[in-house]
Amino acid sequence: MRRDLELWRTRFLHALRYERGLAPRTVRAYGTDVADFLAFLRAVGGDPGGESPSPSGEGEAPSGTSIGFPGEPRETRTLARRYVRQMLERGRSRTTVARRLVSLRAFFAYLVDQGVVESNPFLGIKPPKPGKRLPKVLAPSEVRRMLEAPDPRSPVGLRDRALLETLYSSGARVGEVVGLRVGDLDLREGKARVLGKGGKERLVPLGRYAVEALDLYLVAGRPRLLGDREDLGYVFLSVRGRPLGDRDVRRIVERTALGVLGAEPVTPHTFRHTFATHLLDGGADLRTVQELLGHASIGTTQVYTHVSQARLRETYRRTHPRA
Incomplete structure (x- = not known):
């Protein structure tokens, strides 16, 4: 049974909407941020196939949808920092990077609570300081x-x-x-x-x-x-x-x-x-x-x-x- 983060993402979004009462638009934003990180994992081959219960408790996730994550805290933190570095190198705004860090910290906190991972790899990563861009105001x-x-x-x-x-x-x-x-x-x-x-x-x-x-x-x-x-x-x-x-x-x-x-x-x-x-x-x-x-x-x-x-x-x- 693989650590299927796609299915855990779905359960995480469900918890945000129906347990925490967040607005649908906010939940969609969380979902987009987490999905971007999962796409990064696919690209770097972050799928070791570690053993862990599936979200439904009913065995293997469907073939081709499973995305795993290394079990060693050092490896997870390395991947997390690599993801942040890649976002900045690709020109993502500091605001976008900071928002995604918030989303991913929340996602992995949920995974820790559910016993899927041992630690939250995004906890020690500080968001880049945003530039002082003042809101636009009409006269x-x-x-x-x-x-x-x-x-x-x-x-x-x-x-x-x-x-x-x-x-x-x-x-x-x-x-x-x-x-x-x-x-x-x-x-x-x-x-x-x-x-x-x-x-x-x-x-x-x-x-x-x-x-x-x-x-x-x-x-x-x-x-x-x-x-x-x-x-x-x-x-x-x-x-x-x-x-x-x-x-x-x-x-x-x-x-x-x-x-x-x-x-x-x-x-x-x-x-x-x-x-x-x-x-x-x-x-x-x-x-x-x-x-x-x-x-x-x-x-x-x-x-x-x-x-x-x-x-x-x-x-x-x-x-x-x-x-």
Whole structure:
């Protein structure tokens, strides 16, 4: 019986989704990272065929799918370091390498818990230090141009304006916005309930412009998009009456930005960065921004203080006579 890491990968992803409650998109990211490492093992011949129970406990895994891993801790660590070195040599970004290390540490911690391997080869490997790349932030005038771009005379235009207003007004992640249901909205109080990472609920604000756009869309736009189809309750619908997905929202944002800002790259997450930075620019404290963004650690939120300071320095250099 081989140590079949492909099958253990499947069980690991199942545990992430149904035991830890991670979002499907997060689980897919873990799966992609682990699959890349398993492809590396195939390429280097990391298949010694060591004895170990199969995940199902029913004997040999199907021929041709088994990927083993050396049993000696020194060998496993050597392969792990070789994999990291190969990623860097092939031009993978430091952020990608760091994320894959997190995924693989979690995967092998799971394997240790299950008795498949003796130790975690990725524990002692430190991720490369990421470069100081600050998040892209839109200027208030750019935000206004994007929010005013959709045509309010069509149901799609009403939807797009409500969608963009919601992204900017709430600072919510794109996955949280596409998961919104009509019952999650409280337009009277100007807030919405979203389901964030790890299945955690939180309330996000909806400013008066977002409330107006949502109200108009729900009355005059959404019913026309839904037609006579079954109503699943999701707020944002496609022209076929189906709930929008993450990629749909990305295309809407990119298309709108291309129309009003030219080639400037803008994503749904740009609105989240912009939301946080504009709050700090306006005097909001870091703890408040952390709560609104749903960050578990304030350290994650602190990057926006650097963005704010960078914007201040740029304004100073541009406007001060002797800067």
